[in-house]
Amino acid sequence: MKRFLLGIVLSVALIGCTDREQPTARTAAGKQAAADVRAGKAFAERECKGCHGLNGAGTAPAIPHLAGQRERYLLAALQAYKEGKRTHAALREVAGHMTETDMRNLAAYYAGLPPIAAAPGKDAQLVSPYEKGKALAAACVKCHGEDGNSRNPGTPSLAGQQPRYFVVAIQEYLNAERKKAPMHSMLSGLSKQDMESLALYFASQTPAQRAAPPAGDPVAGEPLSAVCGGCHGPNGVSTDTATPSLAGQDFRYLVDAVKAYRTTRKRENMRIYVTGLGDKDIENIAAFYSVQKSRAAEKGQTIVQDLTEKCNRCHAPGVDVPAMAVPKINGQDRDYLIMALRAYRDDRRESSMMHKMTLPYGDAIIESVSSFYSSQPAK
Ligand code: HEC
Ligand code: HEC
Ligand code: HEC
Ligand code: HEC
Structure with a gap:
């Protein structure tokens, strides 16, 4: 008799669940009908x-498809709106008057x-930010050198430069926080x-090793660089995406850049370290850094x-992580994916784990990853 009942329970569970659904959703619901x-x-x-839609397809860009989404995740999402953990106004309103049974x-x-089948032609938007950067870099290499290894005294190398610093540097030119440079007009x-x-393209290039600098003494510069290493990394190879690498940089540019912090470049945390340095010290530090070996900052x-x-590891079709309500994202609307990932990154949507996953990434990478997933067949 027991066996017979178990058989019924199991077959009901199997009919009720799609083959995509883990039975845990049902068992978690306990004795509920x-x-x-x-x-x-x-x-x-x-x-x-x-x-x-009644077919579960978002009727406009940035409205998520719901068709075939994991039941457990849909339920968790509705509860999150109801409890105010997800803040979208329309959904909070709708979920607010729903019962648990609804x-x-x-x-x-x-x-x-x-x-929902991925719309044909969607993968046309699948542009790698690296390839895009490479194409755009054609306009920069005549001054900054092939692959961003500058051979022009006074013009910085961009190869291996940290990507967040790179973007900030461009913005500093655009906001006139840095002295107008020859390339200013093309950046706007x-x-x-x-x-x-x-930034991604140049960060991924290998910096070339430099010959002895035209002035300054690298040996005398080394001890002076001790206070710089805490931020700029051992031997000037930065490990922080917002702090520039100095290793392998053009000697003349380094000298000018350090001096610029006394005048035009307004960064208090840099200025305090360089105001006490004499011109000879600056040349020696620049000489030291210019001959250090550097490396690419990104792949x-x-x-x-x-x-x-x-x-x-969590989102592949067929993978389920029983301890979490993981949504399927293959074939999801691209604009919705972009919005969701940015919301996690910028802490506008609760999920400490997804926040950590997305924190290091700029919009270019988020868009590319979103294009990838939206073009994948949903299962
Ligand atoms: C006015 C348009 C609108 C209506 C009506 C609406 N939704 Fe939504 N829905 C959205 C938008 C936009 C989002 C994305 C919101 C966000 O960013 O959190 C969303 C998100 C969701 C999500 C989360 C999906 C995910 O992948 O995280 C669920 C579940 C959902 N809606 C279910 C419903 C249900 C069930 C109803 C009807 C009771 C409903 N929605 C009515 C526009 C709507
Ligand atoms: C006409 C020559 C020229 C061209 C073309 C040029 N640059 Fe520059 N760039 C310079 C010079 C010179 C500097 C140093 C200016 C200064 O002293 O602040 C510089 C500085 C920079 C810096 C700051 C680097 C650092 O270490 O702080 C970045 C970033 C940069 N350029 C990006 C670009 C990009 C991206 C392009 C192409 C879209 C480009 N540049 C095209 C000459 C050029
Ligand atoms: C507290 C952290 C910190 C310390 C210590 C520090 N720096 Fe910096 N440095 C930075 C940051 C952050 C920037 C980027 C600032 C900006 O956007 O202009 C920077 C920028 C620079 C630049 C400009 C690089 C470029 O590509 O334009 C040079 C050169 C430089 N630092 C040299 C030094 C030297 C030499 C020392 C030691 C005497 C030093 N820094 C100490 C944080 C630091
Ligand atoms: C350890 C498992 C795990 C990993 C790894 C992971 N995610 Fe997630 N992801 C989740 C969970 C759980 C949620 C649901 C969080 C919530 O309730 O908001 C989620 C939510 C999402 C959503 C929201 C989907 C929707 O319908 O609203 C997107 C988009 C997403 N993840 C993309 C990614 C991307 C891109 C990566 C890789 C950079 C990633 N995830 C890595 C577990 C993971």
Whole structure:
């Protein structure tokens, strides 16, 4: 008799769950009655259809597809709106007057629908930020050198430079916080994504080793550099994306840059370290840094691929992490994915884990990863 009952329970569970759904959602629901898919559909017809369709396809960009999404995740998302953990106004309003049963019915309804096929041509937008940066860099290399290794005294190398610093540096020229440089006019046409793509491209190039500098004494510069290493890294190879590497930099540029902190470049945390230095000291420090060996700061060539491998540990189709309500993201609307990832990164959407996953990434990479996932077939 026991065996017979178990058989019924199991087969009901199997009918109720799609093959994509882990049975844990049901067991977690404990003794609650099975969700009523028809009631869920009727509710969706009244309150959700305008935005999510009855087929679960977002009716406009940035509205997520719900069809075939994990039931457990849909339920968790609705609860998060109801409890105010997710803040979208329309959804808080809708979820606010739902009962627990309404939510379970709606989650079951949308989870049971066939997933939305990725729109054809979507992968046309799959642009690697590295390739984009490489194309844009053609306009820079005549001064900054092939692959960003400058051979012009006074013009900095960009190869191996830290990417967040790189973007800030461009913004400093645009805001006239730095003295107008010859390339100033061409920078104003760049979007934020362009700047990030350029930063990624140059950060990924290998800095060339430099010959002895025209002036200064590297040996005398080494002890003076001790106070700089805490921020600029051992031998000037920075490990912080917002602090520039100095290793392998052009000698003349380093001298000018240090002196500029006394006058035009307004960074208090830099100025205090260089105001006490005499001109000879500055030459010696610059000589020391210019001959240090540096290295690429990023692996931009494979960054999107490497990243999606990390994401796939939780988000690959077929993978489920029972301890978490992980959404499926393959085939999801691209604009919605971009918005969601930026919200995690900028702490506008709660999830400490997704915040950590997205924190280091600029918009160019977020857009590229989003294009990748939205172009994947949903399963
Ligand atoms: C006015 C348009 C609108 C209506 C009506 C609406 N939604 Fe949404 N829905 C959205 C938007 C936009 C988002 C993304 C909001 C965000 O960024 O948190 C969303 C997000 C969601 C999510 C989270 C999806 C995810 O991948 O995280 C769920 C679940 C959801 N809606 C279910 C519903 C249900 C069920 C109804 C009807 C009871 C409904 N929505 C009505 C626009 C709407
Ligand atoms: C006409 C020559 C020229 C061209 C073309 C040029 N630059 Fe420059 N760039 C310079 C010079 C000179 C400096 C140093 C200016 C200074 O002293 O602040 C510089 C400085 C920079 C810096 C600051 C580096 C640092 O270490 O702080 C960045 C970033 C930069 N350029 C990016 C670019 C990008 C991106 C392009 C192409 C879109 C470009 N430049 C094109 C000459 C050029
Ligand atoms: C407290 C951290 C810190 C210390 C210590 C420090 N720096 Fe810096 N340095 C920075 C930061 C951050 C920037 C970027 C500031 C900006 O955006 O202009 C910078 C910028 C520079 C630049 C400009 C690089 C470029 O590519 O334009 C030079 C050169 C430099 N520092 C040299 C030094 C030297 C030499 C010392 C030691 C005498 C030193 N710094 C000590 C944090 C530090
Ligand atoms: C350790 C598991 C894990 C990893 C690794 C992970 N995620 Fe997530 N992801 C989650 C969980 C859990 C949620 C749901 C969080 C919530 O409730 O807001 C989520 C939510 C999301 C969402 C929101 C989807 C929606 O429908 O609203 C997106 C987009 C996303 N992740 C993309 C990524 C990307 C891109 C990466 C790699 C950079 C990544 N995730 C890495 C577990 C993970």
